[in-house]
Amino acid sequence: MFTFKNYIILFLSTFFLLLCNFEVMSSPLIDSVDTNRENNGVIALDVLLEERTVNNHHAEKFSKILTIDNQGRIKPYHTFASEIIRKISRKERIKNQTPSQVVLGMTIDPLLWQMIPIIKVKDVDILNLLNVNQELVSFVSFFKDNEYILTPYVESAYAKKPIDRTKFDKHIIEVDERVNICSMVFSGNLIKLFPGPNNTWSTDVSMQIPGVDSAKTFSFQYIYRDLVFSAFDTGSWTEANSILSFIHNEQNKYAASDLPSTKKINAEIFYNNLNPFGWTRLFIFYFLGGCLLLLFLMIKIFHSNKFIDSSIFTLHFFIFSFFVFHLLSLALRWYVSGHAPWSDAYESVIFIAFATMLAGMVFSRKSRFSLAASCVVASMLLFVANINWLSPELTNLVPVLKSYWLMIHVSVITSSYGFFGLCAFIGFLNLILIIPKKEKKIDANIQDLTIINEQSMAIGLFLLTVGTFLGGVWANESWGRYWGWDPKETWALVSIIVYALILHIRLLKSKSYIFFFNFCALFGFGSILMTYFGVNYYLDGLHSYAAGDAFPVPTFVPWTVVILGVLSMVSFIRFKNSTR
Numbered sequence: 001m002f003t004f005k006n007y008i009i010l011f012l013s014t015f016f017l018l019l020c021n022f023e024v025m026s027s028p029l030i031d032s033v034d035t036n037r038e039n040n041g042v043i044a045l046d047v048l049l050e051e052r053t054v055n056n057h058h059a060e061k062f063s064k065i066l067t068i069d070n071q072g073r074i075k076p077y078h079t080f081a082s083e084i085i086r087k088i089s090r091k092e093r094i095k096n097q098t099p100s101q102v103v104l105g106m107t108i109d110p111l112l113w114q115m116i117p118i119i120k121v122k123d124v125d126i127l128n129l130l131n132v133n134q135e136l137v138s139f140v141s142f143f144k145d146n147e148y149i150l151t152p153y154v155e156s157a158y159a160k161k162p163i164d165r166t167k168f169d170k171h172i173i174e175v176d177e178r179v180n181i182c183s184m185v186f187s188g189n190l191i192k193l194f195p196g197p198n199n200t201w202s203t204d205v206s207m208q209i210p211g212v213d214s215a216k217t218f219s220f221q222y223i224y225r226d227l228v229f230s231a232f233d234t235g236s237w238t239e240a241n242s243i244l245s246f247i248h249n250e251q252n253k254y255a256a257s258d259l260p261s262t263k264k265i266n267a268e269i270f271y272n273n274l275n276p277f278g279w280t281r282l283f284i285f286y287f288l289g290g291c292l293l294l295l296f297l298m299i300k301i302f303h304s305n306k307f308i309d310s311s312i313f314t315l316h317f318f319i320f321s322f323f324v325f326h327l328l329s330l331a332l333r334w335y336v337s338g339h340a341p342w343s344d345a346y347e348s349v350i351f352i353a354f355a356t357m358l359a360g361m362v363f364s365r366k367s368r369f370s371l372a373a374s375c376v377v378a379s380m381l382l383f384v385a386n387i388n389w390l391s392p393e394l395t396n397l398v399p400v401l402k403s404y405w406l407m408i409h410v411s412v413i414t415s416s417y418g419f420f421g422l423c424a425f426i427g428f429l430n431l432i433l434i435i436p437k438k439e440k441k442i443d444a445n446i447q448d449l450t451i452i453n454e455q456s457m458a459i460g461l462f463l464l465t466v467g468t469f470l471g472g473v474w475a476n477e478s479w480g481r482y483w484g485w486d487p488k489e490t491w492a493l494v495s496i497i498v499y500a501l502i503l504h505i506r507l508l509k510s511k512s513y514i515f516f517f518n519f520c521a522l523f524g525f526g527s528i529l530m531t532y533f534g535v536n537y538y539l540d541g542l543h544s545y546a547a548g549d550a551f552p553v554p555t556f557v558p559w560t561v562v563i564l565g566v567l568s569m570v571s572f573i574r575f576k577n578s579t580r
Contacts, residue, residue: 059100110186114139123171195255276329283382290375353381355418413467419460427521431571491531
C-alpha cells in the first residue's frame with residue numbers, strides 16, 4: 001500500500017534532483033549551468049523513472065479496459081493512450097515505454113512525469129522563450145514563477161482570424177493544446193473509465209476495501225495509486241492487476257449493452273500496433289516500390305536484360321502484396337470503427353490511395369508504367385494523410401452521415417479521384433518522356449501511356465458522374481432536396497465538365513494532341529484538388545469536414561504550379577521541334 005515511506009522517497013528524490021541543478025522547474029538548460037551537475041540530474045531522473053515504470057504486463061491488461069472520448073466513442077485505453085502520446089510528442093513511444101505505460105505513469109505519478117521531456121516543440125522561437133534547446137520539453141518548463149509562459153502569445157494567436165495567423169501563431173496554438181492535454185492527464189480528469197446509471201461516464205468512483213469498515217468508501221484513483229506504488233517497492237503487481245476487475249464490473253453493470261466485444265477490442269489494439277497507414281508501413285512501401293519500378297522501366301527503354309526483367313517482375317509481385325495489405329487494413333479499420341473507412345478527411349485520403357492503386361492494377365497488364373505511377377501517387381496521398389492536420393483517430397459518425405446512400409456515394413466519388421490522380425501522374429510522366437524523345441521505344445511508351453490515360457480518365461469520369469447523382473439521392477434523404485448549389489456540388493459539376501472537355505480533345509485531330517491531352521490531364525487535376533481540399537478547408541458548406549475559415553495557401557502550391565508550368569513549356573517546345 002502507499003505508505004509514509006513512499007512519500008519520503010518521492011520527496012528525497014525530487015530534492016536530490018533540485019540539488020543536481022536539474023532546472024526544469026524554471027528555465028532548463030541555462031548556459032551557465034555546470035554540464036556535469038546537469039548530467040547528474042538527468043541521470044538521476046532517468047534512474048527514478050526506471051524505478052517508477054509501470055509494469056508492461058500490467059499496462060497491457062489496463063490497455064484493454066474501455067474508456068469514452070469527448071465524441072462519445074467507447075474505445076480501449078490502448079487507443080486513448082496512443083492518441084494522447086501521438087498528439088503531445090508526435091512519437092509512438094517515450095523513453096522506450098508504450099503509450100499505455102506512459103499515460104498510466106502520467107496519471108499515477110504526475111510530479112515525476114511533469115519533469116520528463118515529452119511535449120513536442122519544433123519552433124525555434126518558442127524554444128527560445130522557454131530557454132530550451134531540444135524539441136521535447138518537460139511540462140514544468142512552460143511555467144515560471146507560477147505563471148504560464150505562453151499565455152500572452154496564446155491569447156494573441158487566438159485573437160486573430162486563421163488566415164491572419166503567422167507560422168509562429170500556429171505553432172503556439174499547437175503547443176498550447178499539447179500542454180493542456182498533459183495538464184488534464186496529470187490531473188486525472190481526462191480519461192473516463194466509469195459509466196453511471198444515466199449514461200454518463202466519470203473519471204473516478206468510490207469503492208470499499210475488503211476487511212475495512214463497510215461504511216467507509218475510498219476513491220478508486222487513490223487506492224489504485226496506492227497499489228501501484230506498492231508494486232514499485234515490492235515488484236509484485238498481483239494486487240494492482242486484481243483491482244482492474246473492479247473497473248470491468250462497473251462497466252458491465254451500467255453499460256454492458258454499449259460495450260464492444262472482446263474480439264473487437266483485441267482487433268482495435270492489433271490495428272493500433274500495426275499502424276498500416278503510418279510513415280513506416282504502406283507509405284514507404286509504395287514510395288520505394290513505385291520509384292524502383294519506375295527506374296527499372298526507364299532503364300528497360302534503353303537497355304533490357306534478364307536482370308531488369310526479373311527485377312520488374314519481383315517488384316510487381318511485392319507491389320501487389322502491398323495492395324492486398326492495403327485492402328485488408330481498410331477492412332480491419334471498417335470492422336473496428338463500425339463504419340465504411342471513407343467517412344472523414346483521413347479515411348477518404350487513404351481510400352483514394354487504395355483506389356489509385358486499384359487503377360494502377362487494372363492497367364498494369366497494358367503498361368507497367370501505370371503501376372509505378374499509381375504507387376508514387378498512392379505514397380503521396382499517404383504522405384498527406386500522415387501530416388499534422390489530418391487525424392487518424394477512429395471516430396463515431398454524426399447522424400446525418402449514417403446513410404446507406406452516403407456510403408455508396410462517397411466510395412464511388414473518391415474512387416474516381418484515384419483514377420484522376422493516376423491520369424495526372426501519367427500526364428506528368430509523358431511530359432517528361434517527350435523531352436528526350438529520340439528513341440522509338442520512348443515514342444511507343446508515350447503512345448501506350450496516353451491510351452491508358454484516356455481509358456483511366458473515362459473510368460474516372462463515369463465514376464464521378466454516377467457518384468454525383470448518388471450524392472443527390474443522399475442529399476434528398478438528408479436535407480429534402482436533390483441539388484442546392486452547395487460548394488461541393490458546384491465543384492463536382494465543374495470537375496465533370498473539365499474532364500468531359502479533356503476527353504473530347506482527341507476529336508480535334510490535332511498533331512499536338514498527345515501533348516495537349518497529357519498537359520490537360522495533369523492540370524485538370526486541379527479541379528479535383530479544389531473539389532476535395534479547396535471546398536473542405538476554404539469554403540463553407542454542408543459537408544462533414546468543411547472548415548469555413550480560410551487558411552493560408554501552403555507555400556509549396558505556387559512553387560509546384562511554376563515548376564509544372566516550366567516543365568510544360570520545355571516539353572511543348574521539344575514536342576513541336578520533334579514533329580516538324
